[in-house]
Amino acid sequence: MSEQPIGIDELLERVRLGLDRVTPQEAYDASEAGGLLVDIRYAALRERDGLIPGSLVVERNELEWRLDPQGSHRAPEATSHDLRVVVICNEGYASSLAAASLRQLGLRHATDLVGGFQAWRAAGLPVVV
16 A cells, blocks of 8 residues: 655655754854754855855755765764754755755754744844855
């Protein structure tokens, strides 16, 4: 018996039930405490809006390979499955799906930023243009 197809809205809702999503201030605090902010926005958005200082930029299509602590293509920052990872997209949608994927790899503290980069910027947190 196969599962019934679901729409993206329901998928997103289901995925978010397993995440402890964070506010911009909580994301900032996590980075100050040694957590890793991972910016998955595409280049045009980063060029237009700027970057969060200290964040790791990883294109979405490379995310799992770069963040897997056991992977041969991992980023130097991907040191442990216990690492607190906050995934950031533009508005907080794609990042939820990305964080859920990282959790499937065993990164049990992976989550995402509610409202994405736009919420970070609106909160007045640091941005490098």
